[in-house]
Amino acid sequence: QKEVEQNSGPLSVPEGAIASLNCTYSDRVSQSFFWYRQYSGKSPELIMSIYSNGDKEDGRFTAQLNKASQYVSLLIRDSQPSDSATYLCASHYSGYSTLTFGKGTMLLVSP
Amino acid sequence: EAQVTQNPRYLITVTGKKLTVTCSQNMNHEYMSWYRQDPGLGLRQIYYSMNVEVTDKGDVPEGYKVSRKEKRNFPLILESPSPNQTSLYFCASRLGLQETQYFGPGTRLLVL
Numbered sequence: 001q002k003e004v005e006q007n008s009g010p011l012s013v014p015e016g017a018i019a020s021l022n023c024t025y026s027d028r029v030s031q032s033f034f035w036y037r038q039y040s041g042k043s044p045e046l047i048m049s050i051y052s053n054g055d056k057e058d059g060r061f062t063a064q065l066n067k068a069s070q071y072v073s074l075l076i077r078d079s080q081p082s083d084s085a086t087y088l089c090a091s092h093y094s095g096y097s098t099l100t101f102g103k104g105t106m107l108l109v110s111p
Numbered sequence: 112e113a114q115v116t117q118n119p120r121y122l123i124t125v126t127g128k129k130l131t132v133t134c135s136q137n138m139n140h141e142y143m144s145w146y147r148q149d150p151g152l153g154l155r156q157i158y159y160s161m162n163v164e165v166t167d168k169g170d171v172p173e174g175y176k177v178s179r180k181e182k183r184n185f186p187l188i189l190e191s192p193s194p195n196q197t198s199l200y201f202c203a204s205r206l207g208l209q210e211t212q213y214f215g216p217g218t219r220l221l222v223l
Contacts, residue, residue, distance in 0.1 A: 097142065097167070
């Protein structure tokens with residue numbers, strides 16, 4: 001069973017702080033990893049994708065991948081109230097035609 | 112504008128009345144999927160399609176049908192809806208296996 005695990009939260013951080021969202025996956029042959037942001041009642045939208053070990057930065061967002069530990073994370077610097085949403089981690093497993101999603105972590109950024 | 116569209120966006124129906132939710136993408140994507148999202152259960156895949164006339168079951172296919180007669184369209188069919196199919200449904204598409212997946216705006220379905 002291919003699984004992606006996330007803490008459901010909520011993760012509460014003050015405005016301006018760094019929010020750290022974590023995700024673990026169960027299969028060592030996973031090749032691609034994605035972070036999506038989903039506002040309540042809206043569709044998921046892609047924040048970051050990462051394919052190789054290490055860090056990938058895009059503006060205030062940094063995705064980190066450690067394949068040996070089967071761990072992927074998303075850091076949000078200078079968190080804003082508008083970042084309050086549920087963040088979904090997804091993995092593509094080699095040999096499968098689909099993405100596997102975690103259940104998401106709710107992030108709350110207080111002013 | 113590159114997008115995935117779904118219709119209708121909101122639907123209230125009664126048990127047993129057949130319905131179809133349409134999905135269309137204008138990005139020439141090979142892969143299309145249907146998901147349902149329920150509180151506490153996350154996104155669960157219903158069906159997916161790798162290309163025209165090629166479809167396969169996801170994690171929760173019972174009670175649903177799909178077809179892929181054209182590359183751009185991937186309708187979801189509920190032959191005899193039941194209240195446990197009340198949910199938020201998303202269609203999604205992507206170009207390749209490791210490519211970004213784009214979601215439609217969602218269809219909120221209530222089955223009475």
